Amino acid sequence: MKIGILGSGHIGKTLAVKLVEAGHEVKVANSRGPHTIDAAVLSTGARAVTKEQAVTDVEVLILSIPFAGIPDLAPLLANLPAETVVIDTSNYIPARDDRIEAIENGKTDSVWVTEQLGRPIAKAWNSIYSVTLAEMGKPAGHTERIAVPIAADRERDRDVTMELVEDTGFDAYDAGSIPESWRQQPGSPAYCTEVTLAELPKALASADLARSRRRVELASKVYSERFEPGHNPGRDFIVQLSRLLNAP
Ligand SMILES: NC(=O)c1ccc[n+]([C@@H]2O[C@H](COP(=O)([O-])OP(=O)(O)OC[C@H]3O[C@@H](n4cnc5c(N)ncnc54)[C@H](OP(=O)(O)O)[C@@H]3O)[C@@H](O)[C@H]2O)c1
Structure with a gap:
């Protein structure tokens, strides 16, 4: 498929490499321009482009930028054809992003994203740590293959996203609609816990939004005590x- 990726950070660059390896035609853009994109990413066959080029003539557009930057993308995406599959990987983390009252008052993160962009999206790869994404993919059928939940409101968005998640080395699981995607948000039992396909439905079913929010706050405090802002800790x-935060 022809895929554009906005964001060449931990998640965006990893997806670019994996999706090229799976046979897709991938263009990737960041905020600073094509000349700043990591040469290692391009050596695999992805093309470095401008943001405008990344959203042109693509069947799939992956958004992998900080959550707070999503509203700024609306003009860029305004002319994207309605049928283009837009997959968002972003997460709202209050300690890192600007506080968003609507979300604090209970709105599902990805519902807010659809409102900002004025179009449907699919949500995927938001609940997998970047190091897990880069290092833990396995062939289909492997007993220890990690599962990734996908939320979408349109059938084609869901089908395409599930296929691409499988291409990156993970079992794709249909976790329902965008309004239900709070179950895969940060702090939930399905978030960064590396569960298998057999374990994922129970993890999603046991999510509790208020507790997830409290667990994100706790995790943010632990990170800030241990690491500098922007540091990606080890996978373990x-x-x-x-x-631990989600232990029964
Ligand atoms: N890190 C993880 O483990 C992880 C896991 C799951 C989900 N996520 C979510 O996925 C998203 C990306 O995370 P990340 O860790 O990959 O972030 P990151 O390493 O900070 O990279 C963010 C990327 O977005 C680019 N960017 C920012 N604004 C942009 C814009 N308007 N247009 C195009 N590119 C733009 C940045 O460009 P420059 O390079 O020019 O600064 C950078 O390449 C976040 O929402 C995060 O919450 C992260």
Whole structure:
């Protein structure tokens, strides 16, 4: 498929590499311009482009930028054809992003994103740590393959997103609609806990929004005590902390 990616950070660059490896035609853009994109990402076959080029002539557009930057994308996406599949990886983290009252008052993160962009989206890869995404993919059928939940409101958005998640080395699971996607938000039992397809439905079903919010606050305090802002800790640290916060 022809895929554009906005964001070449931890998640965006990893998706670019994996989706090229899976045979897709990938263009990637960041906020500073094509010349600043990591050469290692481009060596695999992804093309560095401007933001405008990343949203032109693509069947799928992946958004992998900080949550607070989503509203700024609205003009860029205004002329995107309605049928283009837009997949958002972003997460609202109050300690990092500007406080958003509507979300604090209970609105699902991705419902807010659809409102900002004025179009449907799918939500995927938001609940997997970037190091897990980069290092833990496995072939289909592997007993330890990690599962990734997907939310979408349109059938084609869901089908395409599930196919692409499988292409990145993870079992895709249909987690329902965008309004229900709070179950895969930060702090929930499905978030960064590396569960399998057999375990994921129970993890999603046991989510509790108020508790997830409290767990995000706790996790943010632990990060800020241990690490400088922007530092990506090791995978073991993130997965152990996420599992501990959600231990039964
Ligand atoms: N890190 C994780 O483990 C993880 C896991 C799941 C989900 N997520 C979510 O996925 C999103 C990306 O996370 P990340 O860790 O990859 O972030 P990151 O490493 O900080 O990278 C963010 C990228 O977005 C680009 N960007 C910012 N505004 C942009 C714009 N208006 N147009 C185009 N590109 C723009 C930045 O450009 P420059 O390079 O020019 O600054 C950068 O390449 C976040 O919402 C995050 O919450 C992260």
